[in-house]
Structure formats: structure tokens, C-alpha cells
Amino acid sequence: TAPLLEVTDLTVEFDTQGGTLRAVDEVSWALHRGKTLVVLGESGSGKSVSTQAITGILDTPPGRVRAGSALFDGQDLIAIPEKQRRRIIGSRISLVFQDALSALNPVHTVGRQIAELYQVHRGMSRKDAMRRAADMLDRVGIPTARARVRDYPHEFSGGMRQRVMIAMALALGPEVLIADEPTTALDVTVQAQILELLEEIQQDSDMGVVLITHDLGVAAEIADDLVIMYAGRVIESGPTPLVLGDPAHPYTQGLLRSMPSSEMKGLELPAIPGTPPNMLRLPTGCPFRPRCPKAIDLCATERPALRALSSGGPRKTACHLADTLDTTETPSLAGGA
Ligand code: SF4
Ligand code: MG
Numbered sequence: 001t002a003p004l005l006e007v008t009d010l011t012v013e014f015d016t017q018g019g020t021l022r023a024v025d026e027v028s029w030a031l032h033r034g035k036t037l038v039v040l041g042e043s044g045s046g047k048s049v050s051t052q053a054i055t056g057i058l059d060t061p062p063g064r065v066r067a068g069s070a071l072f073d074g075q076d077l078i079a080i081p082e083k084q085r086r087r088i089i090g091s092r093i094s095l096v097f098q099d100a101l102s103a104l105n106p107v108h109t110v111g112r113q114i115a116e117l118y119q120v121h122r123g124m125s126r127k128d129a130m131r132r133a134a135d136m137l138d139r140v141g142i143p144t145a146r147a148r149v150r151d152y153p154h155e156f157s158g159g160m161r162q163r164v165m166i167a168m169a170l171a172l173g174p175e176v177l178i179a180d181e182p183t184t185a186l187d188v189t190v191q192a193q194i195l196e197l198l199e200e201i202q203q204d205s206d207m208g209v210v211l212i213t214h215d216l217g218v219a220a221e222i223a224d225d226l227v228i229m230y231a232g233r234v235i236e237s238g239p240t241p242l243v244l245g246d247p248a249h250p251y252t253q254g255l256l257r258s259m260p261s262s263e264m265k266g267l268e269l270p271a272i273p274g275t276p277p278n279m280l281r282l283p284t285g286c287p288f289r290p291r292c293p294k295a296i297d298l299c300a301t302e303r304p305a306l307r308a309l310s311s312g313g314p315r316k317t318a319c320h321l322a323d324t325l326d327t328t329e330t331p332s333l334a335g336g337a
Pocket of ligand 1: 249250251286287288289292293294295296299304318319320321322
């Protein structure tokens with residue numbers, strides 16, 4: 001079946017004082033109905049910018065989409081007029097961010113904010129809409145939801161506020177939910193509860209979820225499909241058991257090797273030697289070369305394309321040596337650790 005949301009060769013640039021910065025470079029992925037796709041990468045890898053470009057929000061005004069498409073229900077979200085895109089974003093595709101406090105309106109009760117969606121988009125009366133808002137809060141696990149509709153955002157704890165934001169995002173029954181680091185600001189226990197909630201909600205719907213995270217443990221736990229980004233590019237992608245169980249890219253291998261096999265949740269991406277490249281001065285050839293223990297001469301001159309391995313399967317890797325690297329010594333996370 002056709003993907004729910006298909007991003008192809010998305011390229012995003014920013015004008016900076018130091019020159020043009022290509023934050024996202026030919027990124028492609030496909031989200032399928034009822035699946036969770038995780039975009040994993042360090043800060044600055046382009047993972048947030050790629051989804052911001054799709055939804056029409058770019059972090060910084062001088063940013064622009066240079067190329068690529070994002071197909072949703074036969075429409076290219078990049079190419080359609082802003083007005084048409086606005087009809088889709090927020091209802092059929094909805095967003096959850098890291099910082100619920102700044103995403104919610106501080107001067108309105110949470111009930112009113114959710115109810116407004118039903119009044120505007122579904123033409124409901126205020127009373128019915130408030131009832132639906134309470135139902136939504138209840139559904140995302142907020143205790144005494146019927147009373148809490150009258151509370152303001154600041155009266156909720158960080159975790160509960162994130163639930164409010166998820167309730168808002170789900171209110172209109174979106175086909176796609178895009179969550180950008182939705183649990184990063186929360187403590188580990190609450191993080192786990194929010195992720196469970198997202199999984200639970202998805203179980204009784206066909207909704208597709210795009211989750212953006214820098215947390216390998218989170219990715220390993222809930223991703224059906226994984227897209228790993230480095231320096232604005234996808235360096236490895238495919239079904240999670242394949243990508244984490246038998247990583248072919250030295251970066252993915254490094255991440256897994258340096259990660260404690262138990263208790264991974266809540267960890268930053270583990271440190272591998274070296275630092276991410278300056279995006280304004282990318283190394284020639286492969287952007288991972290300065291940190292790569294396997295680099296050969298070719299890596300300095302030629303950029304490796306993202307391609308399927310000769311061994312088959314739907315996984316893709318951007319590395320000249322992907323077909324030949326011995327991956328057997330890498331600890332396996334297949335089947336979820
Ligand atoms: Fe390392 Fe070369 Fe592969 Fe890049 S292309 S990851 S430098 S081996
Ligand atoms: Mg981000």
C-alpha cells in the first residue's frame with residue numbers, strides 16, 4: 001500500500017553569516033499507516049528541521065526548502081499553497097513539541113483550548129465541545145479530567161502538560177502525528193509513561209507516528225522503522241530490527257557499541273570519538289569520515305549514496321564499505337532490548 005506520508009529528497013538551506021548552511025540534504029523516508037517511524041540523530045543533524053519544513057514551520061526565518069517533496073494523500077505539502085497546507089496541518093497531520101508550556105496558551109484553560117478545536121473544525125456547541133475536551137483529557141490519562149478542563153496550563157505538572165498537548169494533537173483524529181522530542185524535558189519515569197501512552201493510542205488507530213529523538217533507547221523501544229541522520233543526511237534507514245540488529249554503517253555501529261546493553265532509556269546518544277562536523281565546512285566525501293575508524297581513501301573524495309545493500313532487504317546505508325563491513329561483533333538489539 002502507498003505510504004501515508006512520503007518524503008523524497010528533501011533539501012533545506014539556511015542563510016547564515018558564515019554562508020549557506022545545508023541543514024537537510026536529500027532526506028527521504030516513508031511513513032506507513034499504523035506505524036511509528038523514528039528519526040534519530042544528534043542535535044544539529046537536521047532531524048527537526050526536516051519535519052519543520054514539511055509542516056511549514058522553520059526554526060529560523062532565513063530557512064528555505066531547496067528541493068524535494070512530502071506527499072500526503074496525493075498532495076505535496078511542500079508545493080501546495082500555504083492556505084491549503086494550513087487546512088491539513090493541525091487537523092489531519094498534528095504536532096507535539098518538546099515544550100508544552102510554550103505551545104499552550106497560558107491565558108486560556110486547557111479545556112477551552114481543546115474545545116475550540118471542536119467548535120471551529122466540527123461546528124460543535126461550546127457545551128458539547130467542552131464535554132469532548134474532558135473525554136480527550138481522560139483518554140490521555142489525566143485524572144479527574146472533568147474537573148481539570150477548567151485549569152490553566154501552568155497548573156499542570158510537566159508530564160501532565162505533555163498529556164494535555166497530546167490530547168490537543170489527537171482531538172481531531174489526525175492521520176499523522178509528528179512528535180519532536182516529546183519527552184526530552186521530562187524525567188525518565190514520566191518519559192516512559194508518555195511513550196507508553198503514544199503506543200497505546202496508536203494501537204487502536206491507523207494513525208502513523210513520526211517521532212524525532214536523540215535517544216537511542218527510545219528509538220529501540222518504539223520504532224517500527226528507523227531513520228538515522230548525521231550532518232543533515234540519512235546515513236542508515238530501514239526496519240528497526242534490521243538497522244539495530246545488524247547495523248551496516250560505522251556510525252550506527254559506533255552508537256550501539258558504546259551503549260550499555262541494559263538500561264538504555266533516557267540516555268543521550270552515546271559518545272563516540274570526535275565531534276559532529278561544522279555544517280558550514282563539511283569534510284569532502286563522507287561527512288562521517290573524520291570520526292570513522294574504517295575510512296578508506298575513497299571516503300575523502302566521494303560522497304557515499306544512500307542505497308540498498310547487496311545482501312537484500314529494505315534497509316539502506318550510505319557508506320562505501322556497507323556491503324563488506326563485518327558487523328558480527330556489534331551487540332544486537334534485535335527484538336528490542
Ligand atoms: Fe566511514 Fe567511509 Fe563509510 Fe563514511 S563511507 S562511514 S568514512 S567507511
Ligand atoms: Mg530538535
